[in-house]
Amino acid sequence: MLKKTERLSLVEQVVIQIEQLIESGHWQIGDQLPAEMQLMKEFDVSRNTLREAIRALVHAGLLETKQGSGTVVKSSSAFGVALHRQVEKSSIMETLEVRLALEREAAQLAAIRRNDHDLEAMTESIQLCKLASEKGNVQEFLQADIIFHKAIVKASHNKMLERLYEHITEPLQSSIVEIMVADAYFNYSEEIHYELLEAIKQQDVQAAISYVNTYINDFREKIKRIQED
Amino acid sequence: MLKKTERLSLVEQVVIQIEQLIESGHWQIGDQLPAEMQLMKEFDVSRNTLREAIRALVHAGLLETKQGSGTVVKSSSAFGVALHRQVEKSSIMETLEVRLALEREAAQLAAIRRNDHDLEAMTESIQLCKLASEKGNVQEFLQADIIFHKAIVKASHNKMLERLYEHITEPLQSSIVEIMVADAYFNYSEEIHYELLEAIKQQDVQAAISYVNTYINDFREKIKRIQED
DNA sequence: TTTAGAAAAGTTGTAGGATGATTGGACTTA
DNA sequence: TAAGTCCAATCATCCTACAACTTTTCTAAA
CATH class of the missing domain: 1.20.120.530 (GntR ligand-binding domain-like)
Structure with missing residues (x-):
């Protein structure tokens, strides 16, 4: 039986990277994330892709965004x-x-x-x-x-x-x-x-x-x- | 003390509506959701807003999207x-x-x-x-x-x-x-x-x-x- | 000098369009 | 009938533009 290929979408790749950065403590609870514009460059993805990733983590409760202010780490465990x-x-x-x-x-x-x-x-x-x-x-x-x-x-x-x-x-x-x-x-x-x-x-x-x-x-x-x- | 205003973002409103449609059984596990274009009209939001909502639910495990095919309900309980x-x-x-x-x-x-x-x-x-x-x-x-x-x-x-x-x-x-x-x-x-x-x-x-x-x-x-x- | 207010700069939120990649079904042809 | 091709539908990604909100900076009056 061949293993299924299943390429991860760009969004999911970014999600995983951010999750790991939080879990590893590189971004701690309370920390402010870089602005979208900068994260776009660092992850080398478009704004839409980045925003979808961030939104997924916001809904999971790991991040919190406030218009005009920025995005901060809210929790380190989705579970x-x-x-x-x-x-x-x-x-x-x-x-x-x-x-x-x-x-x-x-x-x-x-x-x-x-x-x-x-x-x-x-x-x-x-x-x-x-x-x-x-x-x-x-x-x-x-x-x-x-x-x-x-x-x-x-x-x-x-x-x-x-x-x-x-x-x-x-x-x-x-x-x-x-x-x-x-x-x-x-x-x-x-x-x-x-x-x-x-x-x-x-x-x-x-x-x-x-x-x-x-x-x-x-x-x-x-x-x-x-x-x- | 005044109660905090906290307007829900459009994305979060769409997320909640979809969650309720799934929880209420209107969309059951295995069902295919309408295409993005149609959901955009039904919820009266832009493509980006709708996609961010869907992506949040995909990451939560409630939905699953497949390029070229569509979006189906995968689970009814994020917990x-x-x-x-x-x-x-x-x-x-x-x-x-x-x-x-x-x-x-x-x-x-x-x-x-x-x-x-x-x-x-x-x-x-x-x-x-x-x-x-x-x-x-x-x-x-x-x-x-x-x-x-x-x-x-x-x-x-x-x-x-x-x-x-x-x-x-x-x-x-x-x-x-x-x-x-x-x-x-x-x-x-x-x-x-x-x-x-x-x-x-x-x-x-x-x-x-x-x-x-x-x-x-x-x-x-x-x-x-x-x-x- | 202090301070209140306006302006500016920075950030996220929402909208709409364009193109690429993949899938599934319809169609064609041997 | 069956295999292969083509096409339409759908999601994935990128782009630009503008709105809404927050923070900082600047300005002018007390």
Whole structure:
């Protein structure tokens, strides 16, 4: 069977090049792209071709154009943007349930696969939680809390799980911070973090799952109570 | 605070209209779109504007253009395409782990929230599995099996979970069918399906989770064994 | 000097035309 | 009937022109 030739269109070639320039960090988030006229010369294509490429990336959420001003990098992950939009169309409770599913799986896998480096990262992030808690800074605590949970997910050594968790948590967090700060409700029991860490360290799968359930259920109750007020 | 004006560009307006025409089913998958010249008149925009809109949707994976032939609808969900691409970049094992996470959560929620209609749908799909199994048709069995699991996910009454499961399972299935059929390995123990259904019927959360674990672990072992050959 | 406003320069948005490349079907011919 | 040719339809790319908007620069008045 012959492989199909399938020549890429000029537009698609330019799209790929721009995507790579963003992904590689050559153009970072917030950076302004060169003007159309210059990009035309650099890619050696006509204005139409260039504009079609840019428009595709604008719709994908990687770029943003403003008439008269220019084009800036808005995101580095099309998948992240797609997931972000999906989360925004869903309720907080729905998203929390999905997050619980991922977190439970992550804890289980982490208990099996974690290495020393993973344990170290988790320990460090718990310190950050404790610090923020002592200062009474809600926003900072939630941020440190996310870092702890991301460390667990990373310890699962499943890249897909990691990406899903990352991009589902990100938009969810902003809603949560909003609610939490507005309510000024805040109490932190650090035991749960230590116990979860210990379970993963001891490779006790059942205990790890159990602590995640406890943690998320507490969290859910908290959110529900606040939302009902 | 005044609300921001933010006029949508013509291109974005056309994009939205086309997206809605696809989502509403007015243009179905496989359908051919009218030619550029006609769409220009219908949307009352210039050729450039129309082409930029179409190009954005081509890159999103909703449309596909072929020079000399025309433009056809390729998918109805940009989110599905994005997830599809992500799954393709991951290994089967990674994807199976994510699927397990979603399935476990779904079974748990289904055990709590299932209604009579959900139970009926699940029962019907088990019949299909049994039928295909008796015929010894691997492909048909796997298809019916997917329907059963989708019924569980639907019974969780969490739309986001449903969408995620749908679009992760779809590309995964084709790989699985390929492996299974090539290997000609096939044995079906129908007990597990009935037991899982019964647990959900009786709203026994723990039992439901347990059966899902059993099911997926069996499945994983099977895949692993085949891949190692 | 400061500052408000006008002018200019730069950038993206939209329009329309022209030509090339590819495809699929109609037509022709053996 | 079947193979090959031709033609019309369609998308791909390029070009020029002008409109709309933003930022910077310049100007003139307080």
